[in-house]
Amino acid sequence: FPTLSLSLQRDPGWKLFGKVPPREGPIKDPKKVQKEYETKSGRGGPGNPTSPRQSVRKNLDFEPLSTTALILEDRPANLPAKPVEEAQKHRQQYEEMVAQAKKRELKEAQKRKKQLEDRCKLEESIGTAAQTWNQEILPNWSAMCTSRRVRDLWWQGIPPSVRGKVWSLAVGNELNITHELYHICLSRAKVKWKTTPASSAETETEDAGCSDRESSLELIKLDISRTFPQLCIFQQGGPYHDVLHSILGAYTCYRPDVGYVQGMSFIAAVLILNLDTADAFIAFANLLNKPCQMAFFRVDHSLMLTYFAAFEVFFEENLPKLFAHFKKNNLTPDIYLIDWIFTLYSKSLPLDLACRVWDVFCRDGEEFLFRTALGLLRLYQDVLTCMDFIHMAQFLTRLPDLIPAEQLFQHIATIHMTSRNRKWAQVLQALQKDHERGSPVLKH
Numbered sequence: 028f029p030t031l032s033l034s035l036q037r038d039p040g041w042k043l044f045g046k047v048p049p050r051e052g053p054i055k056d057p058k059k060v061q062k063e064y065e066t067k068s069g070r071g072g073p074g075n076p077t078s079p080r081q082s083v084r085k086n087l088d089f090e091p092l093s094t095t096a097l098i099l100e101d102r103p104a105n106l107p108a109k110p111v112e113e114a115q116k117h118r119q120q121y122e123e124m125v126a127q128a129k130k131r132e133l134k135e136a137q138k139r140k141k142q143l144e145d146r147c148k149l150e151e152s153i154g155t156a157a158q159t160w161n162q163e164i165l166p167n168w169s170a171m172c173t174s175r176r177v178r179d180l181w182w183q184g185i186p187p188s189v190r191g192k193v194w195s196l197a198v199g200n201e202l203n204i205t206h207e208l209y210h211i212c213l214s215r216a217k218v219k220w221k222t223t224p225a226s227s228a229e230t231e232t233e234d235a236g237c238s239d240r241e242s243s244l245e246l247i248k249l250d251i252s253r254t255f256p257q258l259c260i261f262q263q264g265g266p267y268h269d270v271l272h273s274i275l276g277a278y279t280c281y282r283p284d285v286g287y288v289q290g291m292s293f294i295a296a297v298l299i300l301n302l303d304t305a306d307a308f309i310a311f312a313n314l315l316n317k318p319c320q321m322a323f324f325r326v327d328h329s330l331m332l333t334y335f336a337a338f339e340v341f342f343e344e345n346l347p348k349l350f351a352h353f354k355k356n357n358l359t360p361d362i363y364l365i366d367w368i369f370t371l372y373s374k375s376l377p378l379d380l381a382c383r384v385w386d387v388f389c390r391d392g393e394e395f396l397f398r399t400a401l402g403l404l405r406l407y408q409d410v411l412t413c414m415d416f417i418h419m420a421q422f423l424t425r426l427p428d429l430i431p432a433e434q435l436f437q438h439i440a441t442i443h444m445t446s447r448n449r450k451w452a453q454v455l456q457a458l459q460k461d462h463e464r465g466s467p468v469l470k471h
Contacts, residue, residue, distance in 0.1 A: 157186035165189065168196055178390065182436070185386045191301035197389035198310050206305040209277055216276030247275045247287050254292040255378070261296055270299055274308045281312060288324045290369030291315070297373045297385065314371075319393035323368050333462055334368075335360040337455045338397045344446045345401055349408045356416040363423035368396055380432050394444055394451040402439030406430075 102109060109117070159180065164171050171177050185193050251271055254261045261271050274295045279287050294314065298307040315324060322330040338360050343350040353359075366375060371388065373381045388395045403426070404411065411419055444451050 153186045156180060156183070157188050160186060160189045160193065165192060165196075172196070181386060181390050184383045187301075187382075190382065190386070191298075191303075191306070194298075194301060194385065194389050195306055195310055198313050200309055200313055202309075202313055202316060204281075204309045204312055206309075208281075209305045209308045212277035212280045212308075213273050215280040216273070219280065220276065247272060247279070247292070250287075250289055250292045251275075254296050258378075261292075267296070267299055270304050270307075271296055274299065274304065274311060277308055278312060278315075282315075285315070285321075285324055288326075288369075290366075290374070291324070293370040293373040297371075297378075297381065301382075317393060319368065319396065323365070329462060330459075331361075333455065333458050334397075335364065336458050337451065338364065338400065340446050340454050340458075341397065341442070341444060341451070342401060342404070345442050346404055346408060349404060349412060352412050353419070356419065358416055358419050362420050364397075364400060366424060367400060371396065372399065375426055377428070377430060380430055380435065383432060383436070397451070398442050398444055399439055401442045402435055405438040405442065406435055 164177055164180075181193075251268065252262050254271065256262065259265055260267045262268060271292065275287055275292060278285075278291070278295075295307065295311050298310050298314075301307075302310060314320060319334065321327075322334065339350070342353075342360075371381070372384050375381075376384065384395070384399050388399075391398075407422070411422065414422065446454055449457070
């Protein structure tokens with residue numbers, strides 16, 4: 028149908044404001060059209076003249092990988108051409124956009140460079156510190172562990188490669204637990220697992236109050252799946268699932284009077300990440316045997332109230348405005364402290380930051396747990412003073428995912444654990460005596 032096609036080609040076309048007059052002349056070959064376009068746009072090879080647009084981009088020494096340069100394109104043939112002023116304005120806008128893009132790229136490149144430099148410095152400092160700990164401090168532990176230099180290094184954070192060893196030495200082994208005893212307790216736990224039928228959570232909860240806490244073995248399985256779920260290493264099928272299960276099971280047989288309590292799995296998990304299995308069990312049992320941990324895990328209400336009262340003494344001393352705000356809103360320490368103390372911050376803080384808290388906790392003891400709590404409150408006091416009871420409780424029971432480690436430790440360093448010339452231990456002891464005398468201060 029040659030006549031039909033010719034008539035269609037000569038029909039008027041359409042443009043934005045009316046019809047385009049019919050095109051006269053022969054139809055151009057597509058290849059020829061492409062060649063003309065390349066010649067016009069300066070892409071036809073070295074022999075073709077450079078277009079004005081190309082010279083503009085060369086002068087800018089930057090070629091964006093986006094549609095930014097479309098602003099320089101001419102209008103379609105069926106539209107009025109750009110006035111010179113508008114073309115010049117568009118060229119200026121393009122140059123400004125390119126300059127801004129270059130500025131952003133340069134800023135991001137500088138940021139990446141600084142991050143890389145900081146990372147290299149950190150790795151170098153960690154390597155140097157690890158060498159110092161391995162070659163100077165650990166071989167002479169008894170003589171050097173209390174020196175000013177070692178305490179300063181301790182505050183800066185123990186290198187991961189020696190952290191487990193330092194924790195073991197600092198926690199000690201007052202219970203004289205051996206590797207053999209761990210394996211005996213583990214064997215008992217395995218026998219118990221085999222002989223104990225799978226029971227419901229309700230039954231186990233009822234048994235948790237019984238004197239024979241070995242019946243709480245089944246509760247461990249429920250809690251392991253909730254331990255550091257983001258790491259995916261302690262859950263069923265993970266590389267440390269059985270190790271964590273073994274340590275917690277062995278402990279319930281070692282201390283049936285305590286049994287398993289929620290929160291223990293996080294403490295055991297942190298130790299597993301830094302120690303061999305048997306050594307992790309030894310450190311775990313000795314840690315839980317400390318007065319503060321034993322008070323909380325055995326749910327000694329009177330002693331827990333004493334710890335909360337001691338905490339409030341230093342809270343009021345260090346952060347009086349925030350303390351008054353908490354009192355006004357009836358926000359008591361048990362709402363946020365219980366979870367922090369039960370898990371030694373391993374559930375509440377990012378893992379690397381929690382390990383730094385553990386470093387100094389192993390050095391300073393239970394006092395540092397409450398000093399860390401005050402440091403956290405100081406870090407976020409501006410936010411907390413603007414909140415009501417509900418929002419404060421929600422914030423403190425679910426802290427931000429990103430907490431700046433150096434800022435937190437700077438705030439912790441400003442917390443003074445003295446009240447009326449009395450240190451933490453003295454305040455705690457005085458409150459315990461008041462409680463024994465029936466003081467009304469601790470009856471809330």
